[in-house]
Amino acid sequence: MPRFGTNSNTIVQIAVLIALGTGAGAGQFSPQSPLLETGQVSVGGRQIPFRIRNLPISSFPEVPPAIAEAVNGRGCLVPQSYQARRPENVIHGSLERAGSEDWAMLCSAQGRVSLLVFFASGSPSEPVVLGSAAKNDRLQPHDLTGELGFNWGIDPATPRRIHEAQSGLAHRPAVPDHDAIADSTLDRKTVYRIYRNGVWETVDTE
16 A cells, blocks of 8 residues: 655555546546545644545556556656646657657656656656655645645646746846746746756746
């Protein structure tokens, strides 16, 4: 039974949602039901419930087979944010350079979530790990019930979107020639990560 970290009293139960089509949120995850993790975490001495939906990589059939195989080999599930209405947190874009066909995704395994980047020029078995956190560090309240949900989301950021995000800068850089990753903590902040000159950089937007 999976657990959230060695110092947590969290009990995680995994069940398959069977009510496809009975609710607006669940039905949009067809044809496969998400796996649901539920339990409690200790916050300020109180036990707070959480709920996280996850999807197997097979829910993203557009992912190249070699990458899907590598992801399965890592035991990854793709966590869905509490705002998700359709499968998310697997993205495709020109992340290495203009015209490249690259992939990035969130991988949840053994109580941690990692942001993996697969360059088309690299080996699927050796993705770049662009960030990692304990899953229970990415939980936050999001409705009046106080229940915690997963707050990490990624999207592809086009050159135009990056340029617009820099509109407030006194010395606005030129439009980049390829995509970046919009790395968001929901309802809080989005950081743009771009690969340039052989390294990942955080785009200056302030």
